[in-house]
Amino acid sequence: MLRVEGIEVFYGEFQAVSGVSFQVQEGELVAIIGANGAGKSTILRAIMGLQRCRSGRIVFRDRDITAMPTHQRARLGITLVPEGRRLFPDLTVEQNLLIGAYRRIDPAEMEEDLERIYGLFPVLKERRSQIAKTLSGGEQQMLAIGRALMSRPQLILMDEVSLGLMPKYVDEVFRTIEGLHREGVTLLLVEQNARKALAIADRGYVLETGRVVMEGEAARLASDPRVKKAYLGG
Amino acid sequence: MIWQQLANGLAIGSVYALIALGLTMVYGVLRILHIAHAGIYALGAYIGLLAFRFVPNFWFSLVVAMAACSLAGILVKRYLYMPLLTLPRIVPLIASIGLFIAMEEIFRIVAGPYVLSFPADPGLGSLQLGIVKITNNQLLVFLVTCILLAVLWFIMSKTKLGLAMKATSQDLEIASVMGIDTERIIAANFLIGSAMAGAAGVLVGVYFNSVYPTMGSIPAYKALAIIVLGGLGSIPGTVLGGLLIGVGETLLLGMTDIPFPRDALAFIIMILILMFRPYGLLGKE
Ligand SMILES: Nc1ncnc2c1ncn2[C@@H]1O[C@H](COP(=O)(O)OP(=O)(O)OP(=O)(O)O)[C@@H](O)[C@H]1O
Ligand SMILES: [Mg+2]
Numbered sequence: 001m002l003r004v005e006g007i008e009v010f011y012g013e014f015q016a017v018s019g020v021s022f023q024v025q026e027g028e029l030v031a032i033i034g035a036n037g038a039g040k041s042t043i044l045r046a047i048m049g050l051q052r053c054r055s056g057r058i059v060f061r062d063r064d065i066t067a068m069p070t071h072q073r074a075r076l077g078i079t080l081v082p083e084g085r086r087l088f089p090d091l092t093v094e095q096n097l098l099i100g101a102y103r104r105i106d107p108a109e110m111e112e113d114l115e116r117i118y119g120l121f122p123v124l125k126e127r128r129s130q131i132a133k134t135l136s137g138g139e140q141q142m143l144a145i146g147r148a149l150m151s152r153p154q155l156i157l158m159d160e161v162s163l164g165l166m167p168k169y170v171d172e173v174f175r176t177i178e179g180l181h182r183e184g185v186t187l188l189l190v191e192q193n194a195r196k197a198l199a200i201a202d203r204g205y206v207l208e209t210g211r212v213v214m215e216g217e218a219a220r221l222a223s224d225p226r227v228k229k230a231y232l233g234g
Numbered sequence: 235m236i237w238q239q240l241a242n243g244l245a246i247g248s249v250y251a252l253i254a255l256g257l258t259m260v261y262g263v264l265r266i267l268h269i270a271h272a273g274i275y276a277l278g279a280y281i282g283l284l285a286f287r288f289v290p291n292f293w294f295s296l297v298v299a300m301a302a303c304s305l306a307g308i309l310v311k312r313y314l315y316m317p318l319l320t321l322p323r324i325v326p327l328i329a330s331i332g333l334f335i336a337m338e339e340i341f342r343i344v345a346g347p348y349v350l351s352f353p354a355d356p357g358l359g360s361l362q363l364g365i366v367k368i369t370n371n372q373l374l375v376f377l378v379t380c381i382l383l384a385v386l387w388f389i390m391s392k393t394k395l396g397l398a399m400k401a402t403s404q405d406l407e408i409a410s411v412m413g414i415d416t417e418r419i420i421a422a423n424f425l426i427g428s429a430m431a432g433a434a435g436v437l438v439g440v441y442f443n444s445v446y447p448t449m450g451s452i453p454a455y456k457a458l459a460i461i462v463l464g465g466l467g468s469i470p471g472t473v474l475g476g477l478l479i480g481v482g483e484t485l486l487l488g489m490t491d492i493p494f495p496r497d498a499l500a501f502i503i504m505i506l507i508l509m510f511r512p513y514g515l516l517g518k519e
Binding site: 048049050069070071074075079080082086088089090091095098099100102103147151 | 394397398400401404405407408409410411412413414415416417518
């Protein structure tokens with residue numbers, strides 16, 4: 001479904017991603033793990049079109065999207081749950097969700113999707129007219145996920161969705177991700193929490209200073225001694 | 235007497251608000267101080283006057299001026315700001331000031347360095363409210379401002395475009411991730427803001443019966459003070475700021491004997507706001 005071929009991304013003269021290639025198949029849950037500054041977020045931003053690739057190609061469903069503007073990629077069905085949530089701070093919970101469904105027109109469908117999200121995260125329904133920036137961290141994260149789901153995406157890129165959450169919320173977020181995976185949504189996950197990410201993923205890639213250094217089935221990666229030592233705390 | 239001054243002040247303030255709205259809308263999406271916006275305002279007065287000489291009807295010249303200014307605003311966005319957007323913000327600011335000065339010179343060359351009169355009569359008549367007399371021209375300013383603000387309010391709070399405009403000003407990058415064509419939303423901000431500046435130009439031209447090349451100079455900087463007072467990027471704050479400054483300077487001038495330069499008030503307020511409440515009256519901290 002998604003094919004990334006040797007992309008290189010620069011910030012000014014600094015090279016953050018050096019020739020990374022990987023694939024995500026339809027319906028797969030793929031995790032990218034790596035230390036701080038390895039380039040994980042940069043890769044997701046490049047797939048979404050928020051960062052320009054100096055070379056390489058990004059192919060989505062046999063279409064070269066390397067030069068496509070972000071909003072068109074969104075219309076193809078790609079969405080991003082960005083690092084740090086990035087809600088629209090002064091809009092209400094419901095407005096944030098409606099923006100998520102911006103590209104759709106049918107109001108009945110929209111209503112249906114709202115109900116679906118509220119079913120998934122009942123707390124958002126209670127707080128539907130609350131201003132987003134006044135939500136707690138956990139609620140904000142759920143809203144960020146809900147907003148992404150409102151577009152009925154085909155491919156969801158998730159950047160550190162469990163960061164800064166208390167364990168109760170972390171489990172809830174991972175359960176949500178597993179649920180989406182079961183429904184057949186394709187997911188590309190970037191996580192600090194490598195143990196949990198590899199536990200639910202089908203496959204994984206290990207990133208080090210802008211390069212893929214290891215790849216394989218998630219279970220195999222999780223039991224690899226080098227991965228264990230570097231990312232799973234021994 | 236104070237009520238009469240208040241009516242004068244509100245008329246001036248309405249016009250300030252109309253001018254400053256475009257500035258705040260552009261700042262909201264691009265974080266650029268669009269100084270050349272005041273050039274668009276003066277352009278509106280000239281185009282309105284030109285239209286009026288062909289068809290001597292106020293409403294006709296208002297519509298023509300608004301349309302021409304919308305177009306001019308979009309061209310400025312497309313050919314001045316877009317190519318400079320990746321550079322430090324000081325670059326588009328300097329370019330904007332440059333364009334503003336160039337526009338003033340062009341007005342001078344094309345229309346001459348004179349004060350032209352704009353004798354439009356919208357035929358509204360005047361209104362006597364108790365002891366306060368609302369003149370023909372004041373009535374006109376209030377009416378047009380109310381219509382434009384109502385339209386703007388409707389767009390911003392009742393339409394999908396308005397929601398997308400708010401989202402884009404709060405986080406442009408993520409708005410595009412949500413499928414919003416942010417280039418078009420930015421264009422919509424320029425279009426609406428410039429149309430209102432054009433309307434303000436015609437209103438001022440008629441109100442003071444004068445149109446001249448540097449008529450945008452004071453508004454350029456006063457609008458800056460108004461959006462700082464209201465809170466950068468806040469639309470309700472800008473309207474409030476415009477009205478407050480308009481009323482404030484009129485009252486100060488009309489009710490006291492202090493030889494106070496009218497245009498100084500806005501800037502003194504701006505300095506105080508920057509020192510003590512930098513996010514303005516209704517802006518975000
Ligand atoms: N806007 C930027 N300007 C300059 N350098 C940047 C910018 N954003 C990221 N970088 C650099 O690029 C490299 C990769 O950053 P990236 O955010 O992709 O890392 P990451 O793997 O997501 O890290 P983390 O786990 O901390 O989120 C880092 O060295 C970072 O300092
Ligand atoms: Mg990151």
